[in-house]
Amino acid sequence: MRKYEIIAESLKQWIQDQLRQQNSRQWQNKxxxxxxVRxxxxQYQCSVSTAIRAYEWLEERHLVYAVPQSGYYAVQNGAEVEDGEWQGPLDFASAAPDPRVFPYSDFRHCVDQAMEKKQADLFLYGTERGLPSLIDLLQxxxxxxxxxxxxxxxxxxxxxxxALAVLALMPxxxxxxxxxxxxxxxxxxxxxxxxxxxxxVGVRRSLDGLDWDALEQQFREGDIKFFYVMPRFHNPIGTSLTAAEKKRLIRLAQRYDVYLVEDDxxxxxxxxxxxxxxxxxxxEGRVIYLKSYSKILFPGLRIGVAILPASLTSSFSAYKKMLDIDTAVLSQAALEVYIRNGMFAHHGKVIRSRYxxxxxxxxxxxxxxxxFTPFAYAPRTGGEHTVLPLPKDMPLRVLLSRLDQRGVIADTTERYYPEGAQKIHQDKMLRLNISNVPKQRIKEGLRIIREEIMRLQTRQQ
Structure with a gap:
C-alpha cells in the first residue's frame, strides 16, 4: 500500500469515528x-504532495470536499450504504432525492453563515426578482x-x-x-x-419523441400561448430531445408565434x-428557462430559477409580486453560501456519481x-429514471399489486396524463426511478419485475 493510501485510510477511519459521535458540537454546527495539508x-512525516494525494483519494470517494481558501471538510453522508444496511421495500416509484445524501449538516452550516453575514438582508423585504448577490452568482x-x-x-x-403559475396567469x-x-x-x-x-391542449410524446405533425397543426391552428416542454430527461419517460429536434421546435415556435417554457x-x-x-x-427570444434545486438538494428548499426573454420580464415581475412580495430570503442566502463555498459543486459530483x-x-x-421486450425497448438516456413499455392488455393494477406483495414499489405513467385524457392515446409503461434504490439491490428488483410481467403475459395468452 502506498504512503498516501495509508494516510487516507487512517483519515477515513477517523472520520467514521467522528460520524458516530453525532452529538459533537463541532459536527452539529460547523x-x-x-x-x-502542511x-x-x-503529522505523517511525508511530503506535501503526498498529503494532497491522500485528500484527493478521499475526495474521489466522496468522503471529503475542498472549500477554496478554507481547507478540507468531511462529508456527513460520505460512504455508500452497504447491502446489509439498506433493507425494506425497493422503492422504484419515489422521484424524491435520496435522503441518505441530503447535505443536512453542510446546509445547516450555510444557514448559520447566512444568518451571520446577511443580517441586513434577512430582516427586510427583498425584491421580487430575488437576492441580488445570489443572482450575480447564478449568472x-x-x-x-x-x-x-x-x-x-x-x-x-x-x-x-x-414560476409556472405566474407564466400561466400573465399575458x-x-x-x-x-x-x-x-x-x-x-x-x-x-x-x-x-x-x-x-x-x-396536449401533444403526444412517446418513446419515439414528439408527435411533430400534431404539434405543428396545434401551433398553426390553435391559440397556443406557450408550450411547456421537458427537452432533457423527460418526466416520466426519461428521454431527451436531440439538438436537431430542439432547433426544429424553436423554428416552429418562431413561425407560429408560440413561446416555449423549458423545464430543465x-x-x-x-x-x-x-x-x-x-x-x-x-x-429569437422564444424560450423561458426554468430550473429547480429540489432534485439536487432537497424538495423543502423551495427555490426555483426562471430566466426570461427581455420582452417578458416586466410582466413576469408584476404578476410575481402579486403572488408574493419576495421568495424566502433566508433560503436564498443559505443557497448562495452553499454555492459560493464550493459545497454545491461537490454535492453535484456525489449525486451524479451515485445516480x-x-x-x-x-x-x-x-x-x-x-x-424480453419491455427491457429491450426501455430508454437508456441517463438521469434518474426510465420506463418499461408494456403490452396494451397488461393489467396494471394487478401488476403493481403483485410487485408490492414481493417488496417492490413501482409506478405507471397513468397519473402523468390529465384527468379525462383519452385512454386510447395512452401508452402503458412502468416508470422506474433509481434515486431511492440501492445499487446493490437493483438486480433483485429487476428480476422480480421481469418475473411478474412474464407471469401476467403468460396468463393473458
Whole structure:
C-alpha cells in the first residue's frame, strides 16, 4: 500500500469515528474540518504532495470536499450504504432525492453563515426578482449549463411551481390563451392550469419523441400561448430531445408565434457535455428557462430559477409580486453560501456519481435480457429514471399489486396524463426511478419485475 493510501485510510477511519459521535458540537454546527495539508504532512512525516494525494483519494470517494481558501471538510453522508444496511421495500416509484445524501449538516452550516453575514438582508423585504448577490452568482453558475443571460432576466421563485403559475396567469405578447402540454408530462401541471382556469391542449410524446405533425397543426391552428416542454430527461419517460429536434421546435415556435417554457429540472445530472438546453439554441427570444434545486438538494428548499426573454420580464415581475412580495430570503442566502463555498459543486459530483452508478447497474440488467421486450425497448438516456413499455392488455393494477406483495414499489405513467385524457392515446409503461434504490439491490428488483410481467403475459395468452 502506498504512503498516501495509508494516510487516507487512517483519515477515513477517523472520520467514521467522528460520524458516530453525532452529538459533537463541532459536527452539529460547523462540520468536521480536517487538518491543513502542511499539518497533515508534518503529522505523517511525508511530503506535501503526498498529503494532497491522500485528500484527493478521499475526495474521489466522496468522503471529503475542498472549500477554496478554507481547507478540507468531511462529508456527513460520505460512504455508500452497504447491502446489509439498506433493507425494506425497493422503492422504484419515489422521484424524491435520496435522503441518505441530503447535505443536512453542510446546509445547516450555510444557514448559520447566512444568518451571520446577511443580517441586513434577512430582516427586510427583498425584491421580487430575488437576492441580488445570489443572482450575480447564478449568472456565472448557469453559464456552466450553457445558459447565458443578463442579470435582469433572472428571477428567483418559490420553486418552479410558482414560476409556472405566474407564466400561466400573465399575458404574453402573442395575445394567446391556451397552454400546450406534453402527454404524458409533469403530473401537477394539469391541476395547476385547471385551478387557474387556463385552457389546456396536449401533444403526444412517446418513446419515439414528439408527435411533430400534431404539434405543428396545434401551433398553426390553435391559440397556443406557450408550450411547456421537458427537452432533457423527460418526466416520466426519461428521454431527451436531440439538438436537431430542439432547433426544429424553436423554428416552429418562431413561425407560429408560440413561446416555449423549458423545464430543465434535472440539468445537474447531465453528463453529456454536448447535450445543451433549448435556451442555448434560441436567438429569437422564444424560450423561458426554468430550473429547480429540489432534485439536487432537497424538495423543502423551495427555490426555483426562471430566466426570461427581455420582452417578458416586466410582466413576469408584476404578476410575481402579486403572488408574493419576495421568495424566502433566508433560503436564498443559505443557497448562495452553499454555492459560493464550493459545497454545491461537490454535492453535484456525489449525486451524479451515485445516480450514474445506479443507472448503469439498471442498464446492465436490462441488457442481460435482450429478448424480453419491455427491457429491450426501455430508454437508456441517463438521469434518474426510465420506463418499461408494456403490452396494451397488461393489467396494471394487478401488476403493481403483485410487485408490492414481493417488496417492490413501482409506478405507471397513468397519473402523468390529465384527468379525462383519452385512454386510447395512452401508452402503458412502468416508470422506474433509481434515486431511492440501492445499487446493490437493483438486480433483485429487476428480476422480480421481469418475473411478474412474464407471469401476467403468460396468463393473458
Amino acid at each position: 462540520g468536521i474540518k480536517l487538518p491543513a 499539518v497533515l504532512a508534518e 456565472k453558475q448557469f453559464a456552466d449549463y450553457q445558459v447565458f443571460a443578463r442579470k435582469e432576466q433572472f428571477f428567483i421563485t418559490s420553486g418552479v411551481q410558482q 404574453f405578447p402573442n395575445g394567446k390563451k391556451q397552454v400546450m402540454l406534453e402527454l404524458p408530462g409533469y403530473h401537477n401541471m394539469p391541476s395547476l392550469l385547471k385551478g387557474l382556469s387556463i385552457p389546456i 429540472f434535472l440539468a445537474d445530472l447531465e453528463e453529456n457535455t454536448k447535450q445543451d438546453p433549448l435556451w442555448s439554441y434560441d436567438t 450514474a452508478a445506479r443507472m448503469n447497474k439498471l442498464y446492465q440488467q436490462l441488457n442481460a435480457f435482450p429478448d
